[in-house]
Amino acid sequence: MNTRVRNVIIRMIISIIIFVYISYLAWNSELPRFDFYILIAFFALFLGWSIIETLIYKDPDSLALEDDDRRSYLYLQLSSLLALFYALIDFLEYHLTRLVSFEPWVIYLGFLLFIINAILRYHAITTLGKYYNPRVAIYQEHSLITAGIYQKIRHPMYLSALLNVIAIALIFSSWGTLVIMLFAVLPAVIYRINIEEEFLLNHLGNEYRKYLEQSKKMIPGIW
Secondary structure (H helix, E strand, O other): OOHHHHHHHHHHHHHHHHHHHHHHHHHHOOOOHHHHHHHHHHHHHHHHHHHHHHHHOOOOOOOEEEEOOOOHHHHHHHHHHHHHHHHHHHHHHHOOOEOHHHOOHHHHHHHHHHHHHHHHHHHHHHHHHHHOOOOOEEEOOOOOOOOHHHHOEOOHHHHHHHHHHHHHHHHOOEHHHHHHHHHHHHHHHHHHHHHHHHHHHHHHOHHHHHHHHHOEOOOOOOO
């Protein structure tokens, strides 16, 4: 079993344990039935996507020559987990920033956005194929991917990370989670993008510089 698949499986197991425990606490605390169903529906979608991501992953054909992550992946993961943790606590217990007056439509919108985000991430991963790597790395036989969704935007995976947090904020009806996204997740994404683009410029030179001129970071035609 390769490292990537093992890490995804470990993440799934940990997620299942956490989700089961939170669901158990929610059930025993006499959580409103609607809130409990929202919690279970989210966990089912989250687990389902984790399984799909494991299945579509492709091993690289060659070893990575160099990587330059600078802990950007860890920063992005921790900030996203912080947003998820706050959203859950806000939804289940404290209701400090819960958008009660906009429910249930804000929750339904969140689920829709989560599905759109999963579709975007699916296309990004399958287009990258063997070059998909959570770390900023370059392989022995590396080709710049500019097809599909990468024709218009350079970082659909990081756009997906932002959409995922926004979807979580809406699903759990928490505007406080949007604040965390703005001040923690978004800076993590920008930090990661800057590292990746600097890295690829150093290794791919004019080819990547030309790609920079012909594409946008995350929003087609804008940025």
